[in-house]
Amino acid sequence: MIDKIQEYVFKLFENVPQTKRVKEAREELLAGCIDKYLDLIKSGKTNEEAFFEVIAGIGDVDELLRTIVKMEKFDPTIVEDQKRKYDTISEKVKAQVTRDKSSLKPAIISSMWSFTVILYMIISFTTHYWHVTWLIFVFASVIQTVIGYIFAPSHTKHRHIHAIIWTSTTFLYFVISFFTGRWYITWVIFLIAVCIQQAFNLYVIWRRA
Amino acid sequence: MYIVLPYSLYKGIMEGIVLSITSDLIRGNTDMIILAHLAKKESYGYEINKFIQLKSKNRYELKEATLYGTFRRLEEAGYVTYYWGDETTGARRRYYRITKEGRRAFEKYLSEWNEAVSIIYALIDENEEEVKND
Numbered sequence: 001m002i003d004k005i006q007e008y009v010f011k012l013f014e015n016v017p018q019t020k021r022v023k024e025a026r027e028e029l030l031a032g033c034i035d036k037y038l039d040l041i042k043s044g045k046t047n048e049e050a051f052f053e054v055i056a057g058i059g060d061v062d063e064l065l066r067t068i069v070k071m072e073k074f075d076p077t078i079v080e081d082q083k084r085k086y087d088t089i090s091e092k093v094k095a096q097v098t099r100d101k102s103s104l105k106p107a108i109i110s111s112m113w114s115f116t117v118i119l120y121m122i123i124s125f126t127t128h129y130w131h132v133t134w135l136i137f138v139f140a141s142v143i144q145t146v147i148g149y150i151f152a153p154s155h156t157k158h159r160h161i162h163a164i165i166w167t168s169t170t171f172l173y174f175v176i177s178f179f180t181g182r183w184y185i186t187w188v189i190f191l192i193a194v195c196i197q198q199a200f201n202l203y204v205i206w207r208r209a
Numbered sequence: 210m211y212i213v214l215p216y217s218l219y220k221g222i223m224e225g226i227v228l229s230i231t232s233d234l235i236r237g238n239t240d241m242i243i244l245a246h247l248a249k250k251e252s253y254g255y256e257i258n259k260f261i262q263l264k265s266k267n268r269y270e271l272k273e274a275t276l277y278g279t280f281r282r283l284e285e286a287g288y289v290t291y292y293w294g295d296e297t298t299g300a301r302r303r304y305y306r307i308t309k310e311g312r313r314a315f316e317k318y319l320s321e322w323n324e325a326v327s328i329i330y331a332l333i334d335e336n337e338e339e340v341k342n343d
Contacts, residue, residue, distance in 0.1 A: 028277055032254040032277075063275065
């Protein structure tokens with residue numbers, strides 16, 4: 001089982017340049033894991049239980065590597081080439097951080113929907129306009145596409161513009177139709193939306209050229 | 210139903226905040242906790258974590274990676290030095306020893322901590338205010 005722990009720990013340090021500091025941290029972590037494993041066995045845990053508890057206790061190795069990377073950066077003995085390798089690692093770490101940030105998006109969207117349901121109930125029960133209040137859900141989908149646009153990385157933002165155009169067109173179609181009652185002509189808004197979408201596509205192409 | 214849902218959501222969030230205050234506060238003082246242990250004796254990673262676990266009655270345990278990251282920072286600051294043990298089973302332990310600067314830093318840390326705690330107590334303790342009013 002100790003072999004398995006060693007294999008696991010070595011895997012964690014696999015993708016970074018094997019400098020003295022990295023190897024030392026790896027040995028220290030392995031020693032700590034073995035100490036803990038033997039201690040857990042002594043306290044009556046089975047091999048498997050002890051193994052999983054040790055693995056679960058390791059925590060965020062990226063954080064440790066980040067600290068080491070920072071120390072190496074200030075170390076003048078590290079050659080330029082290796083520094084560059086470290087830069088790519090910290091880029092990856094940064095990318096990870098931004099990905100973590102985007103977990104905010106589902107939280108906002110789900111709370112927005114539950115809020116919409118509550119608002120729908122409150123407005124409907126107080127005004128009794130049940131035949132139009134459901135439009136709030138169409139509006140919520142517009143909001144959702146806008147949230148998607150806000151959280152999208154800059155190179156995919158134009159795709160979210162399309163979503164915004166279509167959800168807001170649908171919403172406007174219903175709102176205008178209900179207010180004016182002229183269902184025979186309001187569908188034209190969809191033709192207008194197609195024009196806007198094509199104009200936006202042309203704009204994107206023109207920007208890239 | 211639409212009253213219960215937001216309430217349970219709110220409650221869950223508040224419990225999360227309270228829990229994270231405790232662990233954030235402890236994590237923010239990892240340096241002090243480790244220096245306190247090293248001020249008593251030379252030690253190594255697992256022994257320190259075991260000490261933290263025992264002293265806190267299993268309410269707190271550091272992740273290994275956090276612990277070793279802290280050692281690196283203390284080393285960089287000149288607060289600790291290390292030497293390798295001579296274990297023959299797989300991997301050697303890295304033993305840490307507190308330096309003079311480390312001791313000084315710990316004492317400063319401790320007095321700042323006591324100061325902060327007394328201020329916080331003064332600010333949140335209602336009884337103290339009543340005493341003053343009497």
